[in-house]
Amino acid sequence: MRLSRYFMPVLKETPAEAQIASHRLMLRAGMIKQAGAGIYSWLPLGFKVLRKIETIVHDEQQRAGHIPMLMPTVQSAELWRESGRYDDYGKEMLRITDRHGRDMLYGPTNEELITDIFRSHVSSYRDLPLTLYHIQWKFRDEVRPRFGVMRGREFYMKDGYNFDVDRDSAIHAYNRHMVSYLRSYERMGLKAIPMRAASGPIGGDDTHEFLVLAETGESEVFYDAAITDLELGTRAVDYDDRAQCEAIVRKWTAPYARTDETHDEALFAQVPEAQRRSSRGIEVGQIFYFGTKYSEAMGATVTNDEGQVVPVHMGSHGIGVSRLLGAIIEASHDEKGIIWPEGVTPFDVGIVNLRQGDGDCDAACEALYGGLRAAGLDPLYDDRDERAGAKFASMDLIGLPWRITVGPRGLKNGVVELTSRRSGESEEVSAEAAIARIAEIYGQVRAAAMPS
Amino acid sequence: MRLSRYFMPVLKETPAEAQIASHRLMLRAGMIKQAGAGIYSWLPLGFKVLRKIETIVHDEQQRAGHIPMLMPTVQSAELWRESGRYDDYGKEMLRITDRHGRDMLYGPTNEELITDIFRSHVSSYRDLPLTLYHIQWKFRDEVRPRFGVMRGREFYMKDGYNFDVDRDSAIHAYNRHMVSYLRSYERMGLKAIPMRAASGPIGGDDTHEFLVLAETGESEVFYDAAITDLELGTRAVDYDDRAQCEAIVRKWTAPYARTDETHDEALFAQVPEAQRRSSRGIEVGQIFYFGTKYSEAMGATVTNDEGQVVPVHMGSHGIGVSRLLGAIIEASHDEKGIIWPEGVTPFDVGIVNLRQGDGDCDAACEALYGGLRAAGLDPLYDDRDERAGAKFASMDLIGLPWRITVGPRGLKNGVVELTSRRSGESEEVSAEAAIARIAEIYGQVRAAAMPS
Numbered sequence: 085m086r087l088s089r090y091f092m093p094v095l096k097e098t099p100a101e102a103q104i105a106s107h108r109l110m111l112r113a114g115m116i117k118q119a120g121a122g123i124y125s126w127l128p129l130g131f132k133v134l135r136k137i138e139t140i141v142h143d144e145q146q147r148a149g150h151i152p153m154l155m156p157t158v159q160s161a162e163l164w165r166e167s168g169r170y171d172d173y174g175k176e177m178l179r180i181t182d183r184h185g186r187d188m189l190y191g192p193t194n195e196e197l198i199t200d201i202f203r204s205h206v207s208s209y210r211d212l213p214l215t216l217y218h219i220q221w222k223f224r225d226e227v228r229p230r231f232g233v234m235r236g237r238e239f240y241m242k243d244g245y246n247f248d249v250d251r252d253s254a255i256h257a258y259n260r261h262m263v264s265y266l267r268s269y270e271r272m273g274l275k276a277i278p279m280r281a282a283s284g285p286i287g288g289d290d291t292h293e294f295l296v297l298a299e300t301g302e303s304e305v306f307y308d309a310a311i312t313d314l315e316l317g318t319r320a321v322d323y324d325d326r327a328q329c330e331a332i333v334r335k336w337t338a339p340y341a342r343t344d345e346t347h348d349e350a351l352f353a354q355v356p357e358a359q360r361r362s363s364r365g366i367e368v369g370q371i372f373y374f375g376t377k378y379s380e381a382m383g384a385t386v387t388n389d390e391g392q393v394v395p396v397h398m399g400s401h402g403i404g405v406s407r408l409l410g411a412i413i414e415a416s417h418d419e420k421g422i423i424w425p426e427g428v429t430p431f432d433v434g435i436v437n438l439r440q441g442d443g444d445c446d447a448a449c450e451a452l453y454g455g456l457r458a459a460g461l462d463p464l465y466d467d468r469d470e471r472a473g474a475k476f477a478s479m480d481l482i483g484l485p486w487r488i489t490v491g492p493r494g495l496k497n498g499v500v501e502l503t504s505r506r507s508g509e510s511e512e513v514s515a516e517a518a519i520a521r522i523a524e525i526y527g528q529v530r531a532a533a534m535p536s
Numbered sequence: 537m538r539l540s541r542y543f544m545p546v547l548k549e550t551p552a553e554a555q556i557a558s559h560r561l562m563l564r565a566g567m568i569k570q571a572g573a574g575i576y577s578w579l580p581l582g583f584k585v586l587r588k589i590e591t592i593v594h595d596e597q598q599r600a601g602h603i604p605m606l607m608p609t610v611q612s613a614e615l616w617r618e619s620g621r622y623d624d625y626g627k628e629m630l631r632i633t634d635r636h637g638r639d640m641l642y643g644p645t646n647e648e649l650i651t652d653i654f655r656s657h658v659s660s661y662r663d664l665p666l667t668l669y670h671i672q673w674k675f676r677d678e679v680r681p682r683f684g685v686m687r688g689r690e691f692y693m694k695d696g697y698n699f700d701v702d703r704d705s706a707i708h709a710y711n712r713h714m715v716s717y718l719r720s721y722e723r724m725g726l727k728a729i730p731m732r733a734a735s736g737p738i739g740g741d742d743t744h745e746f747l748v749l750a751e752t753g754e755s756e757v758f759y760d761a762a763i764t765d766l767e768l769g770t771r772a773v774d775y776d777d778r779a780q781c782e783a784i785v786r787k788w789t790a791p792y793a794r795t796d797e798t799h800d801e802a803l804f805a806q807v808p809e810a811q812r813r814s815s816r817g818i819e820v821g822q823i824f825y826f827g828t829k830y831s832e833a834m835g836a837t838v839t840n841d842e843g844q845v846v847p848v849h850m851g852s853h854g855i856g857v858s859r860l861l862g863a864i865i866e867a868s869h870d871e872k873g874i875i876w877p878e879g880v881t882p883f884d885v886g887i888v889n890l891r892q893g894d895g896d897c898d899a900a901c902e903a904l905y906g907g908l909r910a911a912g913l914d915p916l917y918d919d920r921d922e923r924a925g926a927k928f929a930s931m932d933l934i935g936l937p938w939r940i941t942v943g944p945r946g947l948k949n950g951v952v953e954l955t956s957r958r959s960g961e962s963e964e965v966s967a968e969a970a971i972a973r974i975a976e977i978y979g980q981v982r983a984a985a986m987p988s
Contacts, residue, residue: 089601090603091603091605091657091666091668093656093658117653117656117657119607119608119611119612119649119652120608120610120611120612120640121638123608123611124608125605125606125607125608125649125653126605126606127605127653128603128604128605128668130605131604131605131606149541151542152580152583152584153543153578153579153580153582153583154577154578154586155571155577155578156571156572156575156576156577156673156690157609157673157690158572158575158630158642158675158689158690159571159572159575160571160572160575175635178610178632178634180630180632180642182630182677183627183677183679186573188572190610190632190642197577200571201569201579204545204569205543205545205569206545211543216580218583221608221609223610225634227635237610238608238609238610
């Protein structure tokens with residue numbers, strides 16, 4: 085993309101209403117614009133990252149054998165009365181009355197609707213196991229929305245639901261979700277720690293939250309430092325292999341890691357003192373096994389292999405897709421701006437033309453732009469007629485992990501400057517070498533996305 | 537995908553509530569399930585087609601230089617009061633009150649919100665031309681929703697908005713939209729005819745609707761048969777070339793083509809009698825140039841190259857993404873079920889195993905399934921333990937354009953049966969030849985999607 089043809093309205097001033105870094109940086113980088121309290125428009129740069137995160141979530145869910153579908157945002161109140169949650173949910177539920185006076189609501193979650201779909205179409209254990217998921221906009225009418233997309237009212241979320249004939253099979257679904265979530269976060273460049281959680285209004289005893297460590301996190305967290313060394317990396321996972329999934333879950337849940345809601349001082353004291361950590365964390369996902377809570381209330385049953393009619397065992401599993409943008413930025417920024425991990429960066433690399441309008445510089449930039457695109461990369465070329473300082477400031481602010489700077493002096497020596505946003509280090513290389521280097525880096529990102 | 541692991545709840549009976557073919561077939565093929573009046577859940581097969589259509593629309597909009605973003609579904613009433621449409625819009629607008637008693641609404645369209653974004657960030661002609669678009673769920677509280685996704689209340693739509701410094705530039709944006717829409721419909725296997733339209737509540741004089749011919753269409757249409765012969769095919773379009781875009785628009789708008797709203801008997805009489813056609817049509821898109829209607833009301837101005845402050849010229853341009861599923865099915869089905877065009881089919885090819893559990897048949901099907909996937913294709917393998925008749929009926933119902941049938945008799949002779957859903961014709965070929973043939977067909981579809 086040529087910046088002169090893009091819409092990326094960066095702000096010089098820090099918006100007064102933004103209290104945390106991610107909110108501030110997303111506004112300043114022209115990624116979002118507030119449309120109402122806790123409601124945002126996703127400007128092109130923000131939308132591009134949102135789609136990348138969505139794509140990673142889709143990939144990893146489908147790799148785990150989970151099936152994508154889509155439920156509507158507006159639901160009728162009827163099903164929620166059946167489960168008993170219509171009255172329980174309180175003021176966070178956005179209630180709507182249509183022109184005929186019917187009670188509806190903007191879905192904050194989808195247990196009722198998915199259970200209704202299941203009971204309408206499935207009646208035999210032979211159709212199980214089944215995990216359906218969707219990524220859809222949801223609404224929770226928070227009293228005091230804040231922190232930008234981290235605690236918005238309209239938010240984009242993946243929620244998935246497993247249906248299994250018994251507890252063992254449902255626990256395997258739970259484990260699949262944990263593994264697929266860990267992989268998703270790793271691909272986003274995030275270290276998210278599974279922590280034993282409290283169940284809240286969805287219900288259920290087995291539940292873990294995934295927390296990203298960041299000073300601005302809403303939860304206090306306590307953990308054994310050993311857990312931050314764990315990494316799935318490129319290991320191949322067979323999601324049909326119960327033992328393998330269980331082993332991974334065991335490994336990731338063995339070290340102590342809890343939020344203030346479930347923290348246990350006595351247990352924590354057993355962690356060697358040098359490894360005890362307390363910090364703050366941002367919740368970016370949660371998985372639940374809640375057994376037959378909804379299936380019993382709503383009559384979602386199957387015939388098992390002995391001919392008995394039994395309620396299905398269910399769980400629900402969420403990833404906050406829009407919230408993840410905020411969490412990634414909280415975990416990865418500096419005083420100049422965002423530092424995107426390669427897995428979710430809106431553009432792979434930025435090109436800064438130090439002397440726009442100079443024939444040689446323009447030609448070199450065009451060749452570089454074409455060469456990067458021919459290599460399957462997605463560059464952002466700052467071809468505006470602006471001072472070098474302004475171009476560097478914009479690039480640092482929007483946080484592309486790599487920058488190639490093209491200027492008259494370098495061109496005389498046949499080199500461009502390749503700079504890492506993360507380390508700040510630069511090296512002078514030929515344009516061809518820069519292209520090859522960037523292609524190699526993103527080739528590794530793609531390879532990690534597709535384990536053998 | 538193996539059907540035994542998918543969720544595709546086909547129905548044997550025709551649902552009583554469905555009055556038209558697409559609604560009936562989408563319910564029977566397990567593509568959608570009603571969640572409320574005019575509100576649908578998209579089951580996995582339906583969601584897959586929805587995403588394919590969405591992807592084509594994204595592709596073609598970005599090829600035309602238009603920039604994707606995303607506006608929220610819920611909007612505050614304020615901006616609509618500013619444009620004067622809050623009271624005008626009537627009962628079709630779903631009005632919402634939040635917990636603090638603030639007036640909000642579920643967006644039926646986005647002229648106000650996009651104009652607000654524009655005026656907040658753009659003030660110079662140097663940032664123009666600019667076309668922003670999004671694909672988002674919208675809500676119109678129809679009195680009597682019906683015909684499934686064709687006239688639902690919650691629907692998925694692409695809407696785009698161009699901002700230009702003057703009328704000429706805005707007309708070029710209008711032309712770009714017409715060309716990119718024509719290309720989009722062609723890729724979906726649809727013949728959609730641009731017809732001069734009435735402007736309705738959005739306003740503006742220059743407007744065309746795109747209509748797909750189908751008996752169940754809601755509009756009566758009158759046209760010169762010559763227009764149905766026009767095809768863009770694989771011709772390269774340079775969207776920066778005003779003359780080229782205008783020439784295409786001229787060619788497509790020269791033959792008489794109008795809906796009953798704008799029909800002119802005297803003009804129609806000038807069409808040679810042998811070419812006069814009247815029929816019914818389904819609206820699948822509309823483009824508008826409305827000049828400065830919103831920019832004046834809302835103060836969206838730029839400084840032009842003479843230093844004068846002028847209101848921007850705008851247009852808005854919509855494609856009904858969810859509605860298109862219905863339109864495609866209305867235009868392409870028979871008594872057995874849907875017939876998907878290759879460009880939007882949920883799976884590229886179906887594999888029917890005539891004798892599940894037979895060692896040879898199972899092995900041949902597995903090899904075929906693996907071979908098709910290795911060739912970059914997306915097969916659906918019916919590996920259920922069902923009668924051949926039931927498998928054929930399901931495949932015909934869901935309408936994959938190609939089917940490969942594997943049975944013991946054919947395998948003895950080293951052949952499988954390759955069948956076209958459209959023509960019904962079959963031929964016996966080796967499994968390798970079948971894979972090569974299917975790969976060739978979809979290779980052509982992909983090539984048409986990427987003109988030089």
